[in-house]
Amino acid sequence: MGSLILSVDGMGGDNAPDVVLDGLKRFADQRSDVSFLVHGKASVLEPGLSARGLSERCQILHHDDVISMSEKPSAALRRRNGTSMWGAVQSVKAGEAAAAVSAGNTGALMAFAMMSLRKMEGVHRPAMTAIWPTVTGRSIVLDVGANLEADSDQLVTYAIMGEAYARAVLGTAKPTIGLLNIGSEEEKGRDTLKLAAERLRDDALGLDFRGYVEGNDISTGAVDVIVTDGFTGNVALKTAEGTARLVASYVRDALTSSTMSKLGAGLAASGLKKLKHMMNPSRVNGGVLLGLNGVAVKSHGGTDAEGFETALGLAASLADSNYMDEVARGLIRAANGVMAEDQA
Structure with a gap:
């Protein structure tokens, strides 16, 4: 196995496993140091990986069941054992992989990650991220x-x-x-x-806080x-996605x-x-539930191979970073600040 191991839900997504495996192929061609634990039905995954020349880079972990895209998180939790998504997250929990990636049911993945990886000390509630083009x-x-x-x-x-x-x-030194x-x-x-805002201005936190921003500032890259x-x-996210589709439609018609x-x-x-390249949603695919003791990346369910490749790259970037250590240190500074206020 490569020096970095990623855990992949091979059956999650609208067009799995083909899009997942195509994305794996694209990413594997760029990162020779990465190998994969691919979770799902072995009878389906084995020929697909072999056809793409990925057999030596991937270990298949068989699971009979798949979480559907419409399944409620509560129902998914009750039958999590034996599913490809739960297996992908559990590999991170067990220390077998540095991060998990799935294009499956968003609610189910959030629930699985919360149950398996648990919250970091000092985190009341995890937060889902989005990468926004500016x-x-x-x-x-x-x-x-x-x-x-x-x-x-x-x-x-x-x-x-x-x-x-x-x-x-x-890769920003001081965001x-x-x-x-x-x-x-x-x-x-x-x-x-x-x-x-008052707390974020505290120099003890070490943050470069610029104050309030408005909705139109997001896409300008103000912060x-x-x-x-x-x-x-x-x-805001859904509005931006709809606006992007509207603009694309106007340009096409014109x-x-x-x-x-x-x-x-x-x-x-x-x-x-x-312009088409800049507006391609595959370039910014991948959301992360921050605040857990492990990395789980959610790819858009309807993504293409390029988008799944992007999600894998996001997982690798986090796995290669000191992100969790930095968060832990920041939470300690925040807790110390609250204690100082209480004592005052």
Whole structure:
């Protein structure tokens, strides 16, 4: 096996296992130091891996059952044993792999990861991340759906985790942080946000907090990490996805509306190709449930091979980083700050 081992749910996703195996092939071609534990039905996975020349890089761990994409998390938990998704997460728990990746049922994966990997000490509730394309590169948004509400302590925890995550994934030495609000003015927003902002300004935390940011600041790359509650983050994410599809539709219609438009599209082919690449959701595929004692990456269920390759790369980046140690140190600083306030 390679020096880095990733655990993969071979049966999770709308188009598994073909897309999963194609993504494995793409990633394996780029990273010769990585090998894989592939969980699922051996009779299906063996020929697929062999056809792609991956047999020597992959160990198949057989599981008879698969969690469906529509299954409720509570039902999935009751029958978790013997499923490919549970097996993928358990390999991380057992120390057999550095990270797990699945394109399967989001709710089930969150529930499995919470039950198996457990929360880090000092984390009240884990947060789900999203990598957001911006005009300057990429940013991190959290929470995007793990928790509908978040108090000030949880928002501070999200900031600590998001900063360490951004350093590991974006390679930014000192990520900047902003709190998502309805305005940038200090007097705006709920008391929860104001209290969180006050704590994030504490130099003892060691964070580069830039204050409040608005929704339009996310895509401009105003800060590297945008912190919010799961309800707001999920609405923002779904709105952005819908807007991207609308813009793509407008561009497509405009470029095919007439003969002159089609000729113009031909002349602008290189620029349009770049635009298509920049808007490709496969480039930013992969969300991570931060705050657990292990790494579990959620790939979009309907992703293509390039997208699953991206999710594997995200898992490898986190596994190669000191992300969890940095989060643990940040949580200790936050806890010490709270204790100092109480004593005062």
